[in-house]
Amino acid sequence: MLGYIVKRLISLAISLFVASVVIFVVVEIAPGDPASFMLGINAQPDTVAALRTELGLDQSKLDRYLSWVGGMLTGDFGTSYTYRTPVVQMIADRMWVSLPLALYALTLSTLIAFPAGIFAAARRGGPGDLAVTGATQLGVAIPNFWFAMMLVLIFAINLRWFSAGGFPGWDKGFWGGMKALTLPAIALALPQAAILTRVMRSSLLDILGEDFMRTARAKGLTERQALWRHGLRNALIPVLTIIGLQFAFLLAGAIIIEQVFFLPGLGRLIFQAITQRDLIVVESVVMLLVFAVIVVNFLVDLAYAAVDPRLRTRT
Amino acid sequence: MTLLRIENLSLAIHGTPILHGISLKIAEGEITALTGESGSGKSMTAFTTMGLLPKGTSTSGTITFDGTELLTVPEPKMCDLRGREIGMVFQEPMTALNPVQTIGAQVMETILIHKAMPPDQAEERAREVLVRVGLPPERFPLTRYPHELSGGQRQRVVIAMAIALRPRLLIADEPTTALDVTTQAQILDLLKRLVKEDGMALMMITHDLAVVSDMADTLNVMRHGEIVESGPTAQVLREMRHPYTRQLFEASRHQADLGKAKAEAPLLSVQNVSRDYPLPRKTPFGPRPMFRAVNTVSFEIKRGERVGLVGESGCGKSTLTRAILGLEPTQGGQITLAGDPVWRDGHPNLKVRRKMQVVFQDPYGSFNPRHRVARLITEPFHLLPDPPKGTDRDTAIAEALIAVGLKPEDANRHIHAFSGGQRQRIAIARALIIKPDLIVFDEAVSALDVRVRAQILDLMADLSRAYGLTYLFISHDLSVVRSITDRVMVMRAGEIVEDRPTADIFHAPNHPYTRELMDAAPQLPDFPEAQDAPHPAL
Structure with a gap:
């Protein structure tokens, strides 16, 4: 088991290194001068030169890479050109919205998908299965921004249970913050829950056909007992994979939902940074997202090993 | 009662x-x-x-x-x-055991699900039952997972689960x-x-x-x-x-009529062949331990000979077969067919590959279900520098199908239209179509019912006599090997321990391991009526 963890940690470190090089190359070394790109085509040459010095573009490429990576390791992500504030502060502010939102949505989607998938698989081909499968079709097909607007229309405008958008901040109290995130989390969770339900259902159905399920029945387990005791854990591997992918997506891919609900999240930050050509922010946020994805994958790998003993011995 | x-x-x-x-x-x-x-x-x-x-x-x-x-x-x-x-x-x-639960938990479950006794007693009973089926807890603790056991050991666990409550x-x-x-x-x-x-x-x-x-x-x-x-x-x-x-x-107890082998010139020569596999590292940065699956094996097969290779799973017979077919490189020694090496300059030697064909065990899994028989059996043509086209191709297909007892019209059908025995005939047709010198049968009749198996064995014998084909017949089933080979090699732990004519080896096995195999194989009784059936040679 320890060997497995060490091995996964090594691959995590290598992935991070490769990702940082790729991001650096794409943003800083790709054709065109970052400084003149950031300032636009009408910029004065001396302004460009000043920015070049400020960004350290007159140094060698290796020095720039090392100081960028070194800065990130020590918590210094540089200063946003547009806002003139430390990038690390901007990201931290947004993270306090995006991370809870992603976790909230993921929890909701898992809470919906597990029971729904198990319910459908246990009633394969029956009316319950058809209803669940039909609902997941719908869940995948409905665009989440439309669904978000419907939620606003019903729960904010008509029923007035929630506010239509904005985020009061966590300093106004935990429940206030959660309340503001509820509609966005539901809007985000719906399509994810639909996908996860389908994965859960088909994964369980595969397992239900396995020989060891028959063995379990021969021991005297009822169908339901066999499903819970032997089916579920075996069916988890593909489900964990999807959950990992979904978390990474929810963290940064919430941009449309953030727009609908006026949430100051990471998605909006990167969108604004791109439109304002603030490369320093873009670079840092992308690296951070890559970091999050890789760490989540690492956690998923550990979860695999916890679920399946065969993976612990294989290296 | x-x-x-x-x-x-x-x-x-x-x-x-x-x-x-x-x-x-x-x-x-x-x-x-x-x-x-x-x-x-x-x-x-x-x-x-x-x-x-x-x-x-x-x-x-x-x-x-x-x-x-x-x-x-x-x-x-x-x-x-x-x-x-x-x-x-x-x-x-x-596959009968849950891969993510320990064997102890799975044996105990039989007891606990029936609430036959409290958990601590159930654990004690699980231990007793595992001892009874020959898995003492000192060597097979309850915390073992199924993947850490061999097939026979797993079957013992399945039996332990079934008898835990003395049904x-x-x-x-x-x-x-x-x-x-x-x-x-x-x-x-x-x-x-x-x-x-x-x-x-x-x-x-x-x-x-x-x-x-x-x-x-x-x-x-x-x-x-x-x-x-x-x-x-x-x-x-x-x-x-x-x-x-x-x-x-x-x-x-069918005995195929092999006729006399015209064994003269050597065809396949295996000299001091070894094959290693890397095992998982013990520590993250330690050296990779190697497992020697085939250990300096040497033998020869003469043209026209039908040779059997027997041994238990894990003895290296499949590894050796893959090396002979040139599917994997060896870590030592030389394999040649009619003097040409099967592996040359780090690549399989195509010139040799087209003289060897293989028939596998599973008549259901070894065909692409979307292709018609004509396309399936002409697959080996890609080995030829100048594969037949047009009417030559059709003639070759018809000949191969007739040779294995099918009809030329069968070329246009899909594989699902055929029974297991017919599929194995098609597999043999696929091997025959480029007129190879050597055909390797890898457990080729193990999945067939006895009556179909007897027919396929007869077909193999007929083809060998008609075309002077050389066979390497790999099987764990001694009775099949006995009926279709002139000579048998017994393999154990990567080495060939005995290599003698079939009649001799079955009459008086030399090596203790061969004797062990023969004793373990269940025998059909000899009843006088049954001996009226043709039962030549042995």
Whole structure:
């Protein structure tokens, strides 16, 4: 088991290194001068030169890479050109919205998908299965921004249970913050829950056909007992994979939902940074997202090993 | 005392009749065998008794277990009987256990699910049962996972789960079919011992008449969902009143007419060949340990010879085969076919590859279901520098199909239209079509029923005589090897321990391991009537 963890940690470190090089190359070394790109085509040459010095573009490429990576390791992500504030502060502010939102949505989607998938698989081909499968079709097909607007229309405008958008901040109290995130989390969770339900259902159905399920029945387990005791854990591997992918997506891919609900999240930050050509922010946020994805994958790998003993011995 | 009485049992799945009026009795302390070919309904009889039928089945008749009518008993009561009163052992030990639970938990579950005793006692009982089936906790702690055990050990765990609560009836569905002969002998002994010690009744389902003749008190021969003959085993095998019983028996001991091998010039030469596999590292940065699957093996096969390679799983016979076929490089030694090396300059030598073909075990998995037979059997043409086209190609296809006893028109059909035996004929046609010198048969008849197997063995013998083909015949089944080879090599732990003419080796094995194999293999009894069947040479 320890060997497995060490091995996964090594691959995590290598992935991070490769990702940082790729991001650096794409943003800083790709054709065109970052400084003149950031300032636009009408910029004065001396302004460009000043920015070049400020960004350290007159140094060698290796020095720039090392100081960028070194800065990130020590918590210094540089200063946003547009806002003139430390990038690390901007990201931290947004993270306090995006991370809870992603976790909230993921929890909701898992809470919906597990029971729904198990319910459908246990009633394969029956009316319950058809209803669940039909609902997941719908869940995948409905665009989440439309669904978000419907939620606003019903729960904010008509029923007035929630506010239509904005985020009061966590300093106004935990429940206030959660309340503001509820509609966005539901809007985000719906399509994810639909996908996860389908994965859960088909994964369980595969397992239900396995020989060891028959063995379990021969021991005297009822169908339901066999499903819970032997089916579920075996069916988890593909489900964990999807959950990992979904978390990474929810963290940064919430941009449309953030727009609908006026949430100051990471998605909006990167969108604004791109439109304002603030490369320093873009670079840092992308690296951070890559970091999050890789760490989540690492956690998923550990979860695999916890679920399946065969993976612990294989290296 | 009769424990299980099946009377006039019929079964249909979605309207298709599967069983027709089955009647049989099993008494306590008795072994009753159901035998027959695949599709004869023997497993379905077992699953009906267990109440584990797929959806959409309808049954009639009665199954009475100690006064309880199993076909009409409510499901909760049936769940209570399963595992407690009736246990079941399955064919495939590799997949019959839950891979994510320890063996201890799985054996204990049988006890706990029936609330037979509190958890600490259940653990104690699990330990006892595992000892009984030959898995002492000192060597096989309860915390082991199934993937850490061999096939035979896993089958012992499955048996332990089935007998943990001392059921009065044990149903064993082909319990040794997936196992090696020596493991098979051990498992059969174990089952016999359990019946004797516990007075348990055993319903044994097997296609193997030799196993039956050795084990069963009563024999039921099944065909097309009916019992065609039944009675005490010795009597049934002596009298064989039904022609089908006789056919099965004769096919089981079938001897193909090989003719005299025109073995002269050497064809395949294997010199000091070794093959290593890397194992997982013990520590994250430690060196990779190597496993030597084939250890400096040397032998020769002469042109026209039919040579068998036998050994148990893991002995290296498949690894050796892949090396001979040039599918993998070797770590030492030289393999040549008619003087040309099969592996040259780090690549398989195409010139040699086109002189060798292989026929695999699984007639269902080794064909692409979307292609027609014509395309399937012409696959080896890509090995030729100038493959035949147009009418030449059609002629080649027709010739190959006729040679294996099929019709030229079959070229336009898809593979699903053919039975298992016909598919194996197509596999042989695919091997024949480029007129190879050497054909490797890798367990090529192991998945076939005995009567089909006898036909395929005859076909192989005919082709060998007609075309002077050289065969390397790999199998774990000694009786098959005996019937189709001139010479046998016995492989163990990566080495060939004995290499002698088939007749000699079966008459008087030299090496202790060969003797062990022969002793473990179940034998058909010699009855005077059966000896009337053609039984040449040996």
